[in-house]
Amino acid sequence: MQTVHVDLAHAPYDILIGAGLLADPQAILQHLTQANAVIVTNTTVAALYLAPLQASLVAAGVSVLPVILPDGEQYKNWTTLNSILDALLEHRCERKTTLIALGGGVIGDMTGFAAAIYQRGVPFIQIPTTLLAQVDSSVGGKTAINHPLGKNMIGAFYQPRLVLADLATLHTLPAREFAAGLAEVIKYGLIDDAVFFAWLEQNIAALLRRDVEALAYAVERSCSIKARIVASDEREQGVRAFLNLGHTFGHAIEAGLGYGQWLHGEAVAAGMLLAARASKLLGNLGEQDVQRTEALLQAAGLPVVAPALGFDRWMALMAQDKKVERGHIRFVLLRHIGEAYIATLPEQHLREILL
Amino acid sequence: MQTVHVDLAHAPYDILIGAGLLADPQAILQHLTQANAVIVTNTTVAALYLAPLQASLVAAGVSVLPVILPDGEQYKNWTTLNSILDALLEHRCERKTTLIALGGGVIGDMTGFAAAIYQRGVPFIQIPTTLLAQVDSSVGGKTAINHPLGKNMIGAFYQPRLVLADLATLHTLPAREFAAGLAEVIKYGLIDDAVFFAWLEQNIAALLRRDVEALAYAVERSCSIKARIVASDEREQGVRAFLNLGHTFGHAIEAGLGYGQWLHGEAVAAGMLLAARASKLLGNLGEQDVQRTEALLQAAGLPVVAPALGFDRWMALMAQDKKVERGHIRFVLLRHIGEAYIATLPEQHLREILL
Numbered sequence: 001m002q003t004v005h006v007d008l009a010h011a012p013y014d015i016l017i018g019a020g021l022l023a024d025p026q027a028i029l030q031h032l033t034q035a036n037a038v039i040v041t042n043t044t045v046a047a048l049y050l051a052p053l054q055a056s057l058v059a060a061g062v063s064v065l066p067v068i069l070p071d072g073e074q075y076k077n078w079t080t081l082n083s084i085l086d087a088l089l090e091h092r093c094e095r096k097t098t099l100i101a102l103g104g105g106v107i108g109d110m111t112g113f114a115a116a117i118y119q120r121g122v123p124f125i126q127i128p129t130t131l132l133a134q135v136d137s138s139v140g141g142k143t144a145i146n147h148p149l150g151k152n153m154i155g156a157f158y159q160p161r162l163v164l165a166d167l168a169t170l171h172t173l174p175a176r177e178f179a180a181g182l183a184e185v186i187k188y189g190l191i192d193d194a195v196f197f198a199w200l201e202q203n204i205a206a207l208l209r210r211d212v213e214a215l216a217y218a219v220e221r222s223c224s225i226k227a228r229i230v231a232s233d234e235r236e237q238g239v240r241a242f243l244n245l246g247h248t249f250g251h252a253i254e255a256g257l258g259y260g261q262w263l264h265g266e267a268v269a270a271g272m273l274l275a276a277r278a279s280k281l282l283g284n285l286g287e288q289d290v291q292r293t294e295a296l297l298q299a300a301g302l303p304v305v306a307p308a309l310g311f312d313r314w315m316a317l318m319a320q321d322k323k324v325e326r327g328h329i330r331f332v333l334l335r336h337i338g339e340a341y342i343a344t345l346p347e348q349h350l351r352e353i354l355l
Numbered sequence: 356m357q358t359v360h361v362d363l364a365h366a367p368y369d370i371l372i373g374a375g376l377l378a379d380p381q382a383i384l385q386h387l388t389q390a391n392a393v394i395v396t397n398t399t400v401a402a403l404y405l406a407p408l409q410a411s412l413v414a415a416g417v418s419v420l421p422v423i424l425p426d427g428e429q430y431k432n433w434t435t436l437n438s439i440l441d442a443l444l445e446h447r448c449e450r451k452t453t454l455i456a457l458g459g460g461v462i463g464d465m466t467g468f469a470a471a472i473y474q475r476g477v478p479f480i481q482i483p484t485t486l487l488a489q490v491d492s493s494v495g496g497k498t499a500i501n502h503p504l505g506k507n508m509i510g511a512f513y514q515p516r517l518v519l520a521d522l523a524t525l526h527t528l529p530a531r532e533f534a535a536g537l538a539e540v541i542k543y544g545l546i547d548d549a550v551f552f553a554w555l556e557q558n559i560a561a562l563l564r565r566d567v568e569a570l571a572y573a574v575e576r577s578c579s580i581k582a583r584i585v586a587s588d589e590r591e592q593g594v595r596a597f598l599n600l601g602h603t604f605g606h607a608i609e610a611g612l613g614y615g616q617w618l619h620g621e622a623v624a625a626g627m628l629l630a631a632r633a634s635k636l637l638g639n640l641g642e643q644d645v646q647r648t649e650a651l652l653q654a655a656g657l658p659v660v661a662p663a664l665g666f667d668r669w670m671a672l673m674a675q676d677k678k679v680e681r682g683h684i685r686f687v688l689l690r691h692i693g694e695a696y697i698a699t700l701p702e703q704h705l706r707e708i709l710l
């Protein structure tokens with residue numbers, strides 16, 4: 001087991017990474033403030049992992065309420081959030097009741113947001129079961145739901161007490177979702193660590209066959225990079241925005257096609273290549289680095305051609321981005337592989353890269 | 356003008372108290388992070404104070420979007436909150452757009468919660484126009500909406516950048532709402548300051564005729580006491596709970612009769628007398644202090660007889676309280692006038708005081 005410490009001044013916490021952590025409730029028990037917990041999960045994950053987790057907690061004397069949601073990004077909305085809150089109220093959950101998110105990014109984001117706003121905040125533990133959630137969404141305290149006018153528009157910064165990344169759960173992940181998680185792994189190389197990017201180029205095959213040592217290294221590196229960035233800028237006033245490489249384009253793809261058509265990581269993959277191309281047009285990233293980016297995304301099984309939304313629609317969708325300031329869209333771009341920066345893009349460049 | 360500083364480690368801010376502050380936008384302008392703002396208010400307050408506030412901001416070059424909600428506690432719910440969020444998204448409000456709450460406690464609570472969760476948090480200014488909001492709900496960063504199963508069950512701790520308490524707005528406040536605000540003023544004397552309680556006994560007539568000097572003193576004292584308590588316990592882990600004197604009973608009254616039947620301050624007044632009686636049964640508060648409490652509440656025009664909800668319904672409603680721990684309801688009680696403490700109450704005492 002490896003531990004990555006997220007060194008936030010007021011809410012520091014650990015990410016535990018290893019195969020088989022779910023079967024051992026000790027880490028969770030240490031963080032419960034009262035002998036009861038609510039496990040929020042979805043129908044797919046419940047069938048695989050709810051029973052063993054629930055049983056291990058119950059055996060340790062914890063009273064457990066499972067809340068099982070429908071599976072999919074299209075349910076990351078008010079209605080589903082309310083169904084969590086209704087369950088908490090109907091079962092008289094208290095301020096010291098811990099919410100445990102068991103699932104992917106959608107479950108983590110919604111459970112975290114429910115924990116942030118139920119009685120103005122209750123304790124919260126993340127057990128991410130997808131690669132995307134283990135390397136990205138479960139770390140850093142961003143919680144949210146979608147709004148018809150924009151992704152993740154309603155939410156809170158709210159930190160978990162503990163993140164438990166059980167690598168064994170990745171073996172049941174469908175190939176398409178696994179690849180979507182790799183998009184965020186590749187992102188860390190692009191924005192922060194050229195050596196890790198090169199390691200990914202060498203080890204992409206091992207990752208795709210879910211070699212547990214390769215997974216452990218990739219998850220640990222990803223969490224370490226994210227933890228360092230988040231600790232230096234919890235509320236996204238500065239460098240944390242680099243984590244959004246490809247996301248302004250990606251969110252427009254997701255919203256433009258309708259949430260749930262492209263997976264988040266797929267949209268981010270196509271968005272990162274757009275950002276790489278835009279960086280090249282601005283005279284930063286070289287053509288060879290654009291090609292390396294495209295090649296690694298393709299090798300990971302990710303889409304590299306963004307859908308043709310039409311220029312005006314692209315611009316309208318991106319204008320909803322949370323990084324917009326005074327009407328200007330601020331893009332995360334690349335100086336070279338391993339170093340990001342933020343800038344606006346001239347319309348001519350946007351027209352050149354967008355369909 | 357008087358200033359009360361709320362000394363929170365990570366989000367300190369000032370409460371400005373004085374007559375006519377609304378006409379002078381300088382204090383607001385200093386706190387805007389971008390030259391635009393959204394004023395959230397209700398139909399009643401908009402008719403009185405929206406035009407002058409909006410005009411003074413626009414004259415200073417600020418782009419202003421007014422969002423006007425229906426008036427009443429019964430609208431403090433998901434649907435109304437969503438209408439704020441929809442307006443923010445439809446007008447493409449950004450992370451640096453400031454939300455200004457212009458109104459009473461309901462407007463402040465909902466606007467503050469909208470500010471807390473819109474794009475995971477945007478800046479927020481309180482302009483409370485009721486006595487209750489000036490002395491209580493605008494100070495301390497508690498924001499929330501109600502749920503059919505409990506009052507203020509969904510919300511966040513989220514601090515304003517500035518609170519502007521214009522005493523002139525109190526002259527248009529209906530007598531019933533003014534009295535409801537006095538309930539919270541009296542609360543500060545009961546839980547924290549016997550000298551202030553005695554001052555209130557002497558000056559209740561001046562307050563009721565809205566003498567501006569008496570108002571300035573009462574608002575300043577109330578805000579100072581609350582600011583000190585909040586600064587020492589922002590997230591209600593300890594002494595902040597004292598601010599809930601009468602509130603466990605009061606919330607049950609509000610929910611039991613249906614939100615909007617009794618005003619919050621009215622329910623708190625009846626609840627504080629119940630707490631005083633319970634304190635006496637536990638051998639703490641003397642009969643004379645119970646009588647002084649009852650006399651001052653009555654002199655302020657507040658109800659002192661709680662409605663007959665029936666014991667089982669009382670208990671069921673109070674079990675929803677946010678201060679419940681491991682199923683035990685924790686009541687704020689009085690040792691004597693000016694000093695509060697927290698304890699559970701034996702069922703026999705509860706049966707004796709509740710109808």
